[in-house]
Amino acid sequence: MQLQTLIRRRQLRWRTGFITSALLLVFVCFLSLAVGEIFIWPWSAQPGLEQQLLLQLRMPRLLAAVAVGASLAASGAVLQVLLGNPLAEPGVLGISGGASLALVILLFALPFVPTPIVMMAAAMAGAFLFTLILVGLSRRKRVSTARLLLIGVALGILSGAVVTWAFYFSDDLNLRMLMYWLMGSVAGVSWQQLTLLLFVLPVLLWLCLQGRKLDLLMLGEHQAQQLGLDVAASRWRLILVVSLLVGASVALAGVIGFIGLVVPHLLRLALGTENRYLLPLSALCGALLLALADTLARIMLPAAELPVGVVITSLGAPVFIWMLLRSQID
Numbered sequence: 001m002q003l004q005t006l007i008r009r010r011q012l013r014w015r016t017g018f019i020t021s022a023l024l025l026v027f028v029c030f031l032s033l034a035v036g037e038i039f040i041w042p043w044s045a046q047p048g049l050e051q052q053l054l055l056q057l058r059m060p061r062l063l064a065a066v067a068v069g070a071s072l073a074a075s076g077a078v079l080q081v082l083l084g085n086p087l088a089e090p091g092v093l094g095i096s097g098g099a100s101l102a103l104v105i106l107l108f109a110l111p112f113v114p115t116p117i118v119m120m121a122a123a124m125a126g127a128f129l130f131t132l133i134l135v136g137l138s139r140r141k142r143v144s145t146a147r148l149l150l151i152g153v154a155l156g157i158l159s160g161a162v163v164t165w166a167f168y169f170s171d172d173l174n175l176r177m178l179m180y181w182l183m184g185s186v187a188g189v190s191w192q193q194l195t196l197l198l199f200v201l202p203v204l205l206w207l208c209l210q211g212r213k214l215d216l217l218m219l220g221e222h223q224a225q226q227l228g229l230d231v232a233a234s235r236w237r238l239i240l241v242v243s244l245l246v247g248a249s250v251a252l253a254g255v256i257g258f259i260g261l262v263v264p265h266l267l268r269l270a271l272g273t274e275n276r277y278l279l280p281l282s283a284l285c286g287a288l289l290l291a292l293a294d295t296l297a298r299i300m301l302p303a304a305e306l307p308v309g310v311v312i313t314s315l316g317a318p319v320f321i322w323m324l325l326r327s328q329i330d
Helices: 002-034 049-082 095-109 116-141 145-168 173-182 193-208 211-218 221-226 231-253 259-271 275-299 308-327
Strands: none
Touching (some): 002 275, 049 259, 049 275, 095 145, 095 231, 193 275, 211 221, 221 231, 259 275, 275 308
């Protein structure tokens, strides 16, 4: 009886978390569409400037923020299980940096601006390579959590240095403008770029349904195999999907860190470690956080706009320091 009561309480907490997050996301989406230099009621936009501003600028930007935030948060939750590291996250571990590095190499190699699909493929390849390096080290070398974290940070610094050198020696104005974008920004996202969502959304939905497999992986490989899970195949599929989501996120919005770290970690502390609930709620809260941060980035300064990556970093870095002190990793 006490066990059933405990289970019902946990399910109630998760259900409350889903309902609260969904309502907040709806409110933030309305706020994002409405506020700016011109306040617009989304359902009664006047034909002309208001309608064009809403449909061509604010709506694509909001959709990109929601998709990127959800993808990064869910990817972070998966990486934390795959690497056995509570501080794992695409940005902190350098995976987003690998995606941006591959993207910049592609832009230098081609004499024309590639299509969004080609950009996503290049970013995905870079993210996949860096993910393989980290997963391989965590499994074969048995490196400690702290050392793995430092290796990821070093990979991110290295990719950032190469990207900076590339921009410094470039005389292409468009390539220089991408420097602002690589700070993390969904400004200027077009409907053409949002064709990436045709690939991202089904993959994200599939990932959110893999919680039970991750719950089994948390028990250990031997126990998971005894319970019927093909550990190797599941791990490779998850690595591929995380790489695709991170690559698409970088192709759309540049490098945005800490969402995949802060969101799933705080949800685990508040609600529990059941991944079948944690993954979809992480995606929902990641979308909420990035949509809110992007709205703040647009309205914080009266005559300028901050990159949303700067806003997220300002919020996430103190939380990351607190998590480092709290976890006492060695």
